Amino acid sequence: MASQFHQLRILVWKNWLGVKRQPLWTLVLILWPVIIFIILAITRTKFPPTAKPTWDFSTCNICDGRMLQFFFSCVSEEIDSRYRVMVAQ
Incomplete structure (x- = not known):
């Protein structure tokens, strides 16, 4: 010690x-x-910090976000189908 x-x-x-x-x-x-x-x-x-608004489908003004939800669901289905094809080969 x-x-x-x-x-x-x-x-x-x-x-x-x-x-x-x-x-x-x-x-x-x-x-x-x-x-x-x-x-x-x-x-x-x-340069003080400024709050930026958050965005999600519920705050979208275009067709209440339904068009974007449809678009993104189609894109995800397309990706899923491509993945299935790649796996099947």
């Missing part, structure tokens, strides 16, 4: 020496996420 704390102390000391010896790199490591966050915040305020 004591050796683990000793290793932790040595690791923290090593990191502190890196911070002391390379102050510019330390500054870059701290400022880079801050700059990215500021860019994202500015972008978010200039």
Whole structure:
């Protein structure tokens, strides 16, 4: 247990020496996420999110969605029949 704390102390000391010896790199490591966050915040305020309406067959204005339901059922039947032919061969 004591050796683990000793290793932790040595690791923290090593990191502190890196911070002391390379102050510019330390500054870059701290400022880079801050700059990215500021860019994202500015972008978010200039282009606020907008809600997009959802769509399904019940909200369709063309024939109350019945034409589209018919079309998609025909397409799915066509795909099913092609699949059956491929399996039968």
